[in-house]
Amino acid sequence: MSTAGKVIKCKAAVLWEPHKPFSIEDIEVAPPKAHEVRIKMVATGVCRSDDHVVSGSMVSPFPVIVGHEGAGIVESVGEGVTSVKPGDKVIPLFSPQCGKCRVCKHPESNFCTKNDLKKPQGTLLDGTSRFTCKEKPIHNFLGTSTFSQYTVVDEIAVAKIDDASPLEKVCLIGCGFTTGYGSAVKVAKVTPGSTCAVFGLGGVGLSVIIGCKTAGAARIIAVDINKDKFAKAKQLGATECINPQDYNKPIEEVLQEMTDGGVDFSFEVIGRLDTMNSALVSCHAACGVSVIVGVPPNAKTLPVNPMLLLLGRTWKGAIFGGFKSKDAVPKLVADFMAKKFPLEPLITHVLPFEKINEGFDLLRAGKSIRTVLTF
Numbered sequence: 001m002s003t004a005g006k007v008i009k010c011k012a013a014v015l016w017e018p019h020k021p022f023s024i025e026d027i028e029v030a031p032p033k034a035h036e037v038r039i040k041m042v043a044t045g046v047c048r049s050d051d052h053v054v055s056g057s058m059v060s061p062f063p064v065i066v067g068h069e070g071a072g073i074v075e076s077v078g079e080g081v082t083s084v085k086p087g088d089k090v091i092p093l094f095s096p097q098c099g100k101c102r103v104c105k106h107p108e109s110n111f112c113t114k115n116d117l118k119k120p121q122g123t124l125l126d127g128t129s130r131f132t133c134k135e136k137p138i139h140n141f142l143g144t145s146t147f148s149q150y151t152v153v154d155e156i157a158v159a160k161i162d163d164a165s166p167l168e169k170v171c172l173i174g175c176g177f178t179t180g181y182g183s184a185v186k187v188a189k190v191t192p193g194s195t196c197a198v199f200g201l202g203g204v205g206l207s208v209i210i211g212c213k214t215a216g217a218a219r220i221i222a223v224d225i226n227k228d229k230f231a232k233a234k235q236l237g238a239t240e241c242i243n244p245q246d247y248n249k250p251i252e253e254v255l256q257e258m259t260d261g262g263v264d265f266s267f268e269v270i271g272r273l274d275t276m277n278s279a280l281v282s283c284h285a286a287c288g289v290s291v292i293v294g295v296p297p298n299a300k301t302l303p304v305n306p307m308l309l310l311l312g313r314t315w316k317g318a319i320f321g322g323f324k325s326k327d328a329v330p331k332l333v334a335d336f337m338a339k340k341f342p343l344e345p346l347i348t349h350v351l352p353f354e355k356i357n358e359g360f361d362l363l364r365a366g367k368s369i370r371t372v373l374t375f
């Protein structure tokens, strides 16, 4: 029997307040309104930003259903939806693409003004949410809320992908993989034969390495204080791995000496101010490009000597790997299907959705690269 147009009762992981575990609840999901899409989730990754909501370091209205790295199948669509139809495989987009705002019309930029990331309202574009639980409205998260058996998203925040794609893998294209990979191929525009340094070898840093390798970098120097991360980094394309704790001088000096004055491209994928500075200084003073990928601590700033930029360095950053999401996600899935890059090495754990708290324990203990929850 079709569920279109009806309220769907299902399970979701609700966060009632910060610092508490996820609570699996029976919720109601209202039908999609005009220009909205209701999705049956099939798989979702566990990303650090979801945990930032739990810990309170990312501001979001409560109660909330988080999760933003998912993949699923369209259950029904609201009036006026043309880009997807029931039965389509899709990836929700936490960074949407309205196609009409100044940013969407800019040839290079991607951070659409219709995002719910900069000043989170916890709603869809119309200012409301489709979730209720125990008669209370439950907030959305980044317009995606993938920790639910069903979710509703705006049409500008969903991309149709290849019918044959394995959703329990390509869900990573919804956040972590794309953030890292795009930082190399789209934001830095890594060139063939170049030398790169990647600071931080979590799931996002490893995805930067995949991007550098795909772009044809000749040397990829992986930097981490945890040497247990080196084996996987090498497997994915790192040519050298270094631990700053093994040297009695700053790591930027080590990198400058190793690379005739500095690397061509450096990436900070940790989210620390000191390593953002090290990454900047380790790229060549006249022709280096340094990309900030990690999110810095709330409201913290970094003093910078302008001379670091005056000689010709470029310092930049981007959300979602600089990709215009609705255009790029189907292409990235097609590239994965064509074996242009792997996702499997990033997935260390697969758990049933009900074990979501276990997935977050693995993340907090540093035991997982990516955990995928399946519905």
Ligand code: COD
Residues within 6 Å of the ligand: 047, 048, 049, 094, 175, 179, 199, 200, 201, 202, 203, 204, 205, 206, 223, 224, 225, 226, 229, 244, 269, 270, 271, 272, 275, 293, 294, 295, 318, 319, 320
């Ligand atoms: N020097 C070198 N390495 C270090 C240091 C240090 N001082 N401190 C920590 N590290 C290493 C750790 O050992 C670890 O291996 C790595 O850095 C960090 O890895 P993870 O697993 O903690 O992190 P990731 O890869 O999952 O993600 C980290 C980001 C910083 C990139 C994270 O903030 C993020 O996901 N940013 C995405 C930005 C974004 O677009 N957000 C919007 C939606 S998510």
Ligand code: ZN
Residues within 6 Å of the ligand: 047, 048, 049, 050, 068, 069, 175, 176
């Ligand atoms: Zn994320």
Ligand code: ZN
Residues within 6 Å of the ligand: 096, 097, 098, 099, 100, 101, 102, 103, 104, 112, 113, 114
């Ligand atoms: Zn836009």
